[in-house]
Amino acid sequence: MRRTFLGMPATAPRGVGHLRGDESFPAAARKALGDAQLRRNLRHATTTIRAKSGAVIGEVPDWQELRAAGRAIKSDTMARLPELLEQLEAAVTGAGGTVHWATDAVQANRIVTDLVRAAGADRVMKVKSMATQEIGLNEALEAAGIEPVETDLAELIVQLGRDKPSHILVPAIHRNRAEIREIFLREMPDVDAALTDEPAALAAAARRHLRRTFLSTKVAVSGANFAVAETGALAVVESEGNGRMCLTLPETLITVMGVEKVIPTWDDLGVFLQLLPRASTGERMNPYTSMWTGVTPGDGPQQVHLVLLDNGRSAVLADAVGRQALHCIRCSACLNVCPVYERTGGHAYGSVYPGPIGAVLSPQLTGVADNASLPYASSLCGACYDACPVMINIPELLVHLRSQAPHPRSEAIAMAAAAYTMDHPRLYAVAQRAAGLGRVAGPALPPPLNGWTASRDLPAAPPQTFRQWWSENRSES
Amino acid sequence: MNARDTVLARLRAALAGAPPTVPVPPGEHRRQGDLPPGHPELVDLLEHRLTDYRAEVHRVAEAAVADTIAGILTAAGAAAVVVPPGLPTEWRPGPVEVVVDDDLPADRLAGLDGVVTAAAVAVAETGTIVLDAAADQGRRVISLLPDLHVCVVRPDQVVATVPEAVARLTPGRPLTWISGPSATSDIELNRVEGVHGPRRLHVVLTDG
Numbered sequence: 256m257r258r259t260f261l262g263m264p265a266t267a268p269r270g271v272g273h274l275r276g277d278e279s280f281p282a283a284a285r286k287a288l289g290d291a292q293l294r295r296n297l298r299h300a301t302t303t304i305r306a307k308s309g310a311v312i313g314e315v316p317d318w319q320e321l322r323a324a325g326r327a328i329k330s331d332t333m334a335r336l337p338e339l340l341e342q343l344e345a346a347v348t349g350a351g352g353t354v355h356w357a358t359d360a361v362q363a364n365r366i367v368t369d370l371v372r373a374a375g376a377d378r379v380m381k382v383k384s385m386a387t388q389e390i391g392l393n394e395a396l397e398a399a400g401i402e403p404v405e406t407d408l409a410e411l412i413v414q415l416g417r418d419k420p421s422h423i424l425v426p427a428i429h430r431n432r433a434e435i436r437e438i439f440l441r442e443m444p445d446v447d448a449a450l451t452d453e454p455a456a457l458a459a460a461a462r463r464h465l466r467r468t469f470l471s472t473k474v475a476v477s478g479a480n481f482a483v484a485e486t487g488a489l490a491v492v493e494s495e496g497n498g499r500m501c502l503t504l505p506e507t508l509i510t511v512m513g514v515e516k517v518i519p520t521w522d523d524l525g526v527f528l529q530l531l532p533r534a535s536t537g538e539r540m541n542p543y544t545s546m547w548t549g550v551t552p553g554d555g556p557q558q559v560h561l562v563l564l565d566n567g568r569s570a571v572l573a574d575a576v577g578r579q580a581l582h583c584i585r586c587s588a589c590l591n592v593c594p595v596y597e598r599t600g601g602h603a604y605g606s607v608y609p610g611p612i613g614a615v616l617s618p619q620l621t622g623v624a625d626n627a628s629l630p631y632a633s634s635l636c637g638a639c640y641d642a643c644p645v646m647i648n649i650p651e652l653l654v655h656l657r658s659q660a661p662h663p664r665s666e667a668i669a670m671a672a673a674a675y676t677m678d679h680p681r682l683y684a685v686a687q688r689a690a691g692l693g694r695v696a697g698p699a700l701p702p703p704l705n706g707w708t709a710s711r712d713l714p715a716a717p718p719q720t721f722r723q724w725w726s727e728n729r730s731e732s
Numbered sequence: 733m734n735a736r737d738t739v740l741a742r743l744r745a746a747l748a749g750a751p752p753t754v755p756v757p758p759g760e761h762r763r764q765g766d767l768p769p770g771h772p773e774l775v776d777l778l779e780h781r782l783t784d785y786r787a788e789v790h791r792v793a794e795a796a797v798a799d800t801i802a803g804i805l806t807a808a809g810a811a812a813v814v815v816p817p818g819l820p821t822e823w824r825p826g827p828v829e830v831v832v833d834d835d836l837p838a839d840r841l842a843g844l845d846g847v848v849t850a851a852a853v854a855v856a857e858t859g860t861i862v863l864d865a866a867a868d869q870g871r872r873v874i875s876l877l878p879d880l881h882v883c884v885v886r887p888d889q890v891v892a893t894v895p896e897a898v899a900r901l902t903p904g905r906p907l908t909w910i911s912g913p914s915a916t917s918d919i920e921l922n923r924v925e926g927v928h929g930p931r932r933l934h935v936v937l938t939d940g
């Protein structure tokens with residue numbers, strides 16, 4: 256019996272990692288909505304990146320075909336996940352790497368901790384990785400007396416500011432330059448007191464601060480954007496060169512990767528390396544992408560480990576509709592176009608995966624009961640679906656999860672109404688003039704919303720006007 | 733049941749009842765650009781894209797590569813540079829100290845002013861050069877620690893698209909795709925050049 260139970264899809268365990276918030280989305284969002292500086296920072300950042308991304312996507316004549324290819328490759332991957340992982344394992348092992356499997360966060364943290372200890376290290380340097388944030392690796396390492404050093408600039412800002420990441424791509428998106436300068440002055444022992452808040456000066460300060468760490472740390476921990484089953488190659492996409500430092504300089508490299516990151520073939524890289532940078536940072540190509548396959552004698556780490564992580568992914572895979580959330584390549588485009596994210600920021604989502612993808616991925620990884628309000632953290636406006644480079648139908652997933660979520664109806668209605676109306680301030684004004692709110696939904700919606708009404712469960716008529724909801728919630732914060 | 737068997741069993745159970753897999757249709761996306769590798773317009777495009785991301789580009793005749801490299805290093809005030817063992821000897825810059833990489837320790841590399849390498853392939857549309865650790869490019873670390881990277885690219889190495897580059901590269905080799913100097917967008921999403929990798933990237937595009 257026990258063996259059968261062990262082999263069944265399982266959600267991520269409680270009490271470890273960062274997939275569950277301390278409070279529900281509406282409660283957390285209410286606080287965020289009261290922070291005007293946060294909203295300004297977010298609006299500035301997301302507006303900037305949307306413009307950049309739109310411009311470089313416009314240069315690609317076959318963008319829609321690439322998106323379709325990305326989706327097809329990912330669907331195929333999920334359908335063949337076990338065999339592809341075995342193929343990846345064989346390829347990495349054949350190239351001199353060591354593959355470990357972790358059913359959940361607890362196991363993954365133990366595997367990494369043991370490997371660091373075996374290497375005789377009391378410090379590791381880290382490349383930004385969603386998977387290691389998800390499992391709470393830093394806390395586990397610290398508990399074992401090992402110091403984790405985040406080397407990505409934004410992660411460094413978050414770590415030094417004793418803060419939490421709020422965006423997949425730019426974890427410190429909620430901080431502006433003046434705040435970053437203050438954190439550096441306070442937390443970097445060797446920093447120049449005359450440091451200005453010029454971004455170039457702040458970047459230079461980070462460079463000086465981390466150089467010694469790069470040159471003297473024996474173990475690095477990374478994630479992986481892609482892992483090629485066919486060849487065993489792992490890829491990390493980055494900008495600053497901290498990734499290259501961590502992937503090249505240490506003696507031991509430990510990569511922690513969710514099982515869904517595998518892709519079948521080498522050629523598939525040609526699709527994803529076009530989709531990811533343009534959708535993500537809005538660049539034609541990010542400054543650096545590193546690929547390595549096991550151990551290369553005489554070049555880079557000679558001890559190479561890969562930890563393959565389940566931690567709830569098998570449960571996501573078990574849902575025929577929900578499994579498309581595993582297609583995500585973590586570009587964060589859906590965050591940048593989301594009207595709800597732009598107003599609440601990432602912290603309100605409680606999980607390391609914020610925004611629209613977080614609203615559908617976190618509840619599936621933990622089980623819907625543990626993140627019941629997240630499927631309601633959306634106006635179902637559909638912008639995320641349009642922006643997603645692998646065409647994940649996030650609105651469909653939200654509706655699907657709402658049908659499973661034991662969500663208090665009053666909270667659901669308040670959330671949906673607020674999100675919906677925040678999304679469409681002018682529409683709101685028109686509707687309010689016309690009918691005293693309440694009847695926004697229906698076939699009378701103007702373009703571009705009318706195209707969605709057929710397929711979406713538009714929010715029920717709110718029992719109070721948006722302004723009432725707004726003023727009540729604002730006065731509580 | 734060990735963790736490996738458990739994870740695989742869970743994933744297989746999750747897929748139980750799923751429809752049998754259908755092969756992925758090849759798709760309609762471009763596998764190559766309109767222009768063949770090395771076409772002069774592609775080299776122009778590469779120059780434009782590189783410049784757009786603040787790399788400095790030098791278009792020179794094959795015979796002038798050595799002088800161009802020496803000029804770049806002198807102008808940058810570089811006193812000592814590292815080169816990979818397989819760099820064509822005629823490219824080694826005369827006026828500065830040249831250290832041939834022989835498993836040099838990281839501290840030593842970090843103390844050098846620059847590095848000169850060849851490349852494996854370049855992507856015109858994205859302004860990307862790719863190093864594959866061949867003898868004329870060297871270990872990954874040598875193009876990482878010095879603050880100035882000079883990279884020589886021949887026209888026949890310039891392809892239009894990312895898929896063409898992927899197809900040319902050898903899986904299994906350590907690869908570094910470089911698009912402009914080290915940069916970050918982490919402060920208010922502004923691209924700022926110069927974080928941990930080389931802060932200056934010069935690409936020498938030869939005519940043959």
Ligand code: SF4
Binds near residue numbers: 644
């Ligand atoms: S769901 Fe799509 S848009 Fe959102 S982060 Fe993932 S890949 Fe990007």
